[in-house]
Amino acid sequence: MPQPVNAELGQASELLMLLASIAYVVAFIFFVLDLVRSSTTINAVEARLASEQAASTRSLASVGAGGGGSTVAEARPAPVTADDSMDYGSGARRGTARIAVALTVLAAVIHGAAVVSRAFAAHRVPWGNMYEFCTTGALLVSVIFLITLTRKDLRFVGSFVVGLVVVMLCAATVGFPTPVSRLIPALQSYWLIVHVSIAVASSAIFTITFAMSVLQLLQTSREAKLLAGKADTAKFLRLVPSALSLENLSYRLNAIAFVGWTFTVMAGAIWAEQAWGRYWGWDTKEVWSFVIWTVYAGYLHARATRGWTGTRAAWLSIVGYLCIVFNFTIVNIYFSGLHSYAGV
Amino acid sequence: MKQDTDARAASGARGDVVVPELGVVGSLRWAWTQLTSMRTALFLLLLLAVGAVPGSLFPQRPANPAVVTQYLQDHPDTGPVLDWFQLFDVYSSVWFSAIYLLLFISLIGCVVPRARAHYRAVRSTPPRTPKRLSRLPVHGTVEVPAEEARAVGLTPSSAARQAAAVLRKRGYRVDVRDDGTAQPSVGAERGLAKEFGNLVFHISLMGVLVAVAIGGLFGYTGQKVVVEGDTFVNTLIGYDSFSPGSNFSDDRLEPYSIRLDAFDVRFDREQESNYGQPLDFTANLTTQDGPGAEEEQQVLKVNAPVSIGGTNVYLVGNGYAPVVTVRDAEGNIASEGPVVAVPSDGLYTSLIVIKAPDAQPDQLGFVGFFLPTAFVDEEGVSFSRDPDPFNPQLNLNSYYGDLGLDDGTPENVYVLDTEELTELNSRNNDDGGIVLSVGQTYDLPEGKGSITFDGLKRYIALDIHHDPAKVGAFVFAMLALFGLAASLFIARRRLWVRITGHDDGGLVAEYGLLARGEDHRLQDEGLMVRKLLEDRWSVPEVTTGEYRVQEAASSAAGTGQSQNTTKDN
Numbered sequence: 001m002p003q004p005v006n007a008e009l010g011q012a013s014e015l016l017m018l019l020a021s022i023a024y025v026v027a028f029i030f031f032v033l034d035l036v037r038s039s040t041t042i043n044a045v046e047a048r049l050a051s052e053q054a055a056s057t058r059s060l061a062s063v064g065a066g067g068g069g070s071t072v073a074e075a076r077p078a079p080v081t082a083d084d085s086m087d088y089g090s091g092a093r094r095g096t097a098r099i100a101v102a103l104t105v106l107a108a109v110i111h112g113a114a115v116v117s118r119a120f121a122a123h124r125v126p127w128g129n130m131y132e133f134c135t136t137g138a139l140l141v142s143v144i145f146l147i148t149l150t151r152k153d154l155r156f157v158g159s160f161v162v163g164l165v166v167v168m169l170c171a172a173t174v175g176f177p178t179p180v181s182r183l184i185p186a187l188q189s190y191w192l193i194v195h196v197s198i199a200v201a202s203s204a205i206f207t208i209t210f211a212m213s214v215l216q217l218l219q220t221s222r223e224a225k226l227l228a229g230k231a232d233t234a235k236f237l238r239l240v241p242s243a244l245s246l247e248n249l250s251y252r253l254n255a256i257a258f259v260g261w262t263f264t265v266m267a268g269a270i271w272a273e274q275a276w277g278r279y280w281g282w283d284t285k286e287v288w289s290f291v292i293w294t295v296y297a298g299y300l301h302a303r304a305t306r307g308w309t310g311t312r313a314a315w316l317s318i319v320g321y322l323c324i325v326f327n328f329t330i331v332n333i334y335f336s337g338l339h340s341y342a343g344v
Numbered sequence: 345m346k347q348d349t350d351a352r353a354a355s356g357a358r359g360d361v362v363v364p365e366l367g368v369v370g371s372l373r374w375a376w377t378q379l380t381s382m383r384t385a386l387f388l389l390l391l392l393a394v395g396a397v398p399g400s401l402f403p404q405r406p407a408n409p410a411v412v413t414q415y416l417q418d419h420p421d422t423g424p425v426l427d428w429f430q431l432f433d434v435y436s437s438v439w440f441s442a443i444y445l446l447l448f449i450s451l452i453g454c455v456v457p458r459a460r461a462h463y464r465a466v467r468s469t470p471p472r473t474p475k476r477l478s479r480l481p482v483h484g485t486v487e488v489p490a491e492e493a494r495a496v497g498l499t500p501s502s503a504a505r506q507a508a509a510v511l512r513k514r515g516y517r518v519d520v521r522d523d524g525t526a527q528p529s530v531g532a533e534r535g536l537a538k539e540f541g542n543l544v545f546h547i548s549l550m551g552v553l554v555a556v557a558i559g560g561l562f563g564y565t566g567q568k569v570v571v572e573g574d575t576f577v578n579t580l581i582g583y584d585s586f587s588p589g590s591n592f593s594d595d596r597l598e599p600y601s602i603r604l605d606a607f608d609v610r611f612d613r614e615q616e617s618n619y620g621q622p623l624d625f626t627a628n629l630t631t632q633d634g635p636g637a638e639e640e641q642q643v644l645k646v647n648a649p650v651s652i653g654g655t656n657v658y659l660v661g662n663g664y665a666p667v668v669t670v671r672d673a674e675g676n677i678a679s680e681g682p683v684v685a686v687p688s689d690g691l692y693t694s695l696i697v698i699k700a701p702d703a704q705p706d707q708l709g710f711v712g713f714f715l716p717t718a719f720v721d722e723e724g725v726s727f728s729r730d731p732d733p734f735n736p737q738l739n740l741n742s743y744y745g746d747l748g749l750d751d752g753t754p755e756n757v758y759v760l761d762t763e764e765l766t767e768l769n770s771r772n773n774d775d776g777g778i779v780l781s782v783g784q785t786y787d788l789p790e791g792k793g794s795i796t797f798d799g800l801k802r803y804i805a806l807d808i809h810h811d812p813a814k815v816g817a818f819v820f821a822m823l824a825l826f827g828l829a830a831s832l833f834i835a836r837r838r839l840w841v842r843i844t845g846h847d848d849g850g851l852v853a854e855y856g857l858l859a860r861g862e863d864h865r866l867q868d869e870g871l872m873v874r875k876l877l878e879d880r881w882s883v884p885e886v887t888t889g890e891y892r893v894q895e896a897a898s899s900a901a902g903t904g905q906s907q908n909t910t911k912d913n
C-alpha cells in the first residue's frame with residue numbers, strides 16, 4: 001500500500017517553483033543586458049577606431065573589444081569577435097554575464113529543490129503528468145546548460161536558453177497546473193522512470209542545440225552580409241562564435257541527444273509491449289516520436305552529405321525541435337491516443 | 345573543418361551526378377548509383393518522416409475501424425478521396441511502403457560496398473606514411489638530443505619500434521616500415537569499431553524491419569471480455585474479435601483457459617484533488633494450460649501481462665456488468681445473466697444495451713445507462729458521482745419489434761438500432777424511462793414483459809497477443825543502439841611517426857594525425873601522443889617553437905580547437 005501524498009510539501013514545492021521562475025527571469029534580464037552592453041562596447045570601440053583612423057594597432061587592441069584584438073584593427077570589422085573554440089579566457093571579462101550565470105545557478109538550485117520536494121510529496125519520480133514533465137524538463141535544460149558552461153563558454157546562448165526555461169515553467173504553472181497525486185495504474189511501471197527520464201534529458205539537449213542552430217542561421221546570414229560589404233545590423237552576434245563552430249558543437253550535442261532519443265523510443269516500445277501487448281502500433285505519440293527520430297537521423301545524414309551541411313542541417317535541427325514541441329504540447333492535448341494520460 | 349570537408353567529399357562522392365552511360369545496363373547502373381547515393385537516402389528519410397504524419401491526423405483502420413466508418417459517413421465528399429489515397433491505412437499503404445522499401449534498398453546498396461571496404465580495411469595494414477607529415481591537420485616533432493639518445497642506445501630503428509609499442513598500448517594497430525633505413529616510420533590506426541558500429545547499426549535496422557514483418561505474418565491478436573466467474577478458452581470461437589496474421593492457421597492456438605475469479609479495483613479516497621482516480625486494478629485468475637491440466641492461480645495487472653500458451657494476456661480495460669433478467673409477455677425468461685456495460689468516463693457512467701431476441705411474441709430491446717453511484721441533479725438528470733458502486737442504478741429505454749438479428753448480418757452487441765423498433769419506455773413518453781436499483785423489477789407497458797436488475801459483477805477486457813518475432817525485434821533494436829553509439833562516439837584516427845637520425849646521433853620524431861569523420865579531440869590526441877613519446881624517451885618537455893607552429897598549422901586547418909585552458913572569467 002503506497003503512502004498517501006504529502007499535500008503540504010506539494011504546496012511548498014509550488015512556492016519554490018515560483019521563486020525559481022522569478023530568479024530565472026532576473027537571470028534572463030542580466031543575460032540580455034550582457035548582450036546589449038557588449039554591443040555598446042563594440043560600438044564605442046568602433047567609433048574610436050574610425051576617428052583615430054587605424055593608428056597604432058597594438059594600443060587599440062588592448063582596449064579590448066571583447067575579443068581577439070588583432071581582428072579589431074582590420075579595415076572591415078570581422079564578423080566574429082568571440083572565440084571559436086568557445087573556451088573561456090579569451091576576450092574581456094563580462095561582469096554582467098557572470099552575474100547572470102550566478103543567478104541561473106541560484107535559480108537552478110531552488111528549481112531543483114522544488115522538483116525534489118514534489119517527488120517526496122508524491123513518493124515517486126517527479127514525471128507523471130504534463131506539469132511534471134515541464135518542470136523537470138526545464139530543470140534538466142538549465143542543469144545541462146550549466147554543466148556545458150563549465151566546459152565551454154556558451155553564455156551567448158544564455159538569454160535564449162534561460163528564456164526557454166522561463167517559458168516552460170510558465171507553461172507548466174499556467175497551462176497544466178496539477179496538484180501532487182499518485183500514479184494511475186497505466187503509469188505504474190519502472191519503465192516510467194527509464195523511458196521518461198531519458199526522453200526529458202534528450203529533449204533538454206535538443207533544446208540547447210535548437211537555440212544554437214537558430215543563432216547559427218542568424219550568424220550565417222550576417223557573415224554573408226559582412227562579406228558582401230554591407231553594414232552590420234546585428235552587432236550582438238559578435239559575442240557569438242562563427243556559424244561553423246556553432247554547427248560543430250551542436251552536431252556533437254545532437255549526436256548525444258539522438259542516441260538518447262533512440263533509447264527513448266526503444267524503451268517506449270518495450271513498455272508498450274508490456275502494457276498494451278504490442279511494441280509498435282502507430283499511436284499518435286509513437287508516430288511523432290518516429291517522425292522526430294527520422295528528422296534527426298536526416299540531420300546526421302545531412303552532415304555527411306555534400307550541399308547539406310551548414311544551413312540546411314541547421315534547419316533540420318530546428319524542424320526536429322519543433323516536432324518535439326509539437327509532440328509534447330499539441331499531441332498530448334488535442335490528439336487522442338493511448339498516451340492520453342498526460343493529466344490535462 | 346578542412347579535413348572533415350575532405351572526408352565528407354569522399355563519402356559523398358557517390359552522390360555526385362554521374363554522366364549516364366548509354367544502353368540498358370548503363371542506365372540501370374546509373375539508377376542504382378542514384379538510389380544508393382547519400383543524397384537519395386537523405387531525401388527518402390525526410391520523405392518517410394513527412395509520410396508518417398498523416399497517420400496521426402486521420403483515424404487509422406487498424407487502430408480504430410469504427411472511427412473511420414464514422415468519418416466516412418460524416419464526410420461523404422472528401423472521405424472517399426482520402427480513402428483512395430489510403431490515408432486511413434497510412435502504414436500499410438502502397439506509397440508509405442514504397443518509401444521505406446526504397447529506403448531499405450538504398451540502405452542495402454550502401455551497406456554492402458561499405459562492409460566490403462571495411463573488411464578490406466581491417467585486413468590491410470595501416471596506410472603508407474605520407475611524405476610530408478607537416479601537411480596533416482595535427483602534427484609536431486619530438487627531438488631527442490644526441491647525449492640522451494646515446495645514453496640509452498637509441499637508434500632510428502629502435503625508436504620506431506618503441507614508438508610503435510607506445511601506440512599499440514594506446515589502442516592503435518601499428519605497422520613499422522622502412523625498418524633499418526635512416527628514416528623508419530610507423531603507420532598506426534585506431535577506431536575501426538566506428539565503421540563497424542555504423543554497419544551493425546544499419547544492418548540491424550533491416551533486422552528490425554524483417555522481425556516486424558515476420559510478426560505480422562505469423563502472429564495474431566484477439567480481444568475478449570471476461571465477466572467475474574466466467575472462463576475464456578483460447579479457441580477461435582472463444583474470442584470477441586480476432587485478427588490473424590496473413591500466415592496464421594488455427595492449429596496455432598493452444599487451448600488454454602483463463603477464469604476470472606475476482607477483479608479488485610482501488611480508487612483514491614484520501615486526496616481531495618484526485619478523489620476517485622484509479623490507483624490499482626488487479627485481476628485474480630485461475631489458468632489451465634489445456635483441458636485436464638493443472639490449475640494455477642495467477643495475478644494480472646495493467647503493466648504486468650500473464651504469459652500462457654505462447655501468448656501474452658493483457659489487462660486493457662474493465663467495467664461493470666449488471667446482471668439482468670428479461671421476461672417476455674408470456675412470463676418466460678427471454679434473457680438472463682451479466683450484460684457488459686461500456687464505461688464512457690472516469691466515473692464509470694456506462695452505456696448498456698440489452699437484447700432479448702427470444703422474447704415472445706415480440707423481441708425486446710433496451711438501451712440506456714448504468715450508473716455505479718447514481719445521483720439526480722436539479723434538472724432531474726441522473727448522473728454518476730463515483731466510480732465505486734455505492735448506489736448502482738440502471739436508466740433504460742425499452743423497445744419492441746424486430747431486432748434485426750436473424751438476417752445474418754454481423755451485429756454490434758453494444759449498439760441497438762432503434763429505427764425499426766417501437767418505443768415502449770423513454771423520458772419523452774408517458775410511461776417515462778425505466779429506473780432500477782439492484783433487486784428491483786419493472787413491468788413493461790402493454791404487458792410486454794418485465795426486466796429485473798438482479799445484481800452486479802465486474803468484467804475485464806483482455807488483449808491476447810502472439811508475436812513469434814518480438815525477441816528478434818528486441819535483439820536487433822539493441823544491436824542498433826550499441827552500433828549507433830559506437831559509430832557516433834568512437835573516433836577513427838590515423839597517425840604516423842617518422843624517425844630521422846642526425847649525424848651527431850640525435851633523433852627527430854615527426855608525427856602527424858588525421859581524423860576520419862568528425863573528431864574534435866584530434867588535437868588533444870596529438871598532445872597526448874607527444875607526451876607519451878617524450879616520456880618514453882625521457883625528453884624534457886619542449887614548450888617553445890614547435891608548439892606554436894603546431895597550433896598555427898592546426899588552426900589554419902581549422903580544427904577549431906585552441907590550446908587555451910585558462911578559465912579566468
Ligand code: HEM
Nearest residue numbers: 297300304380381382385447450451454542549831832861
Ligand atoms: C532506415 C534508414 C536509415 C536510417 C534510420 C539511418 C540512420 C543513420 C544514423 C542515425 C546515422 C548516424 C551515425 C553516424 O553518423 O555515424 C547514420 C549514418 C550513416 N548512414 Fe544511415 N540511415 C539510414 C539509411 C542509410 C542509407 C540508405 C545510406 C546509404 C546511402 C546510409 C548511409 C549512412 C552513412 C554513410 C552514414 C555515416 C555518416 C557519417 O559519416 O557520419 N544510411 N545513418
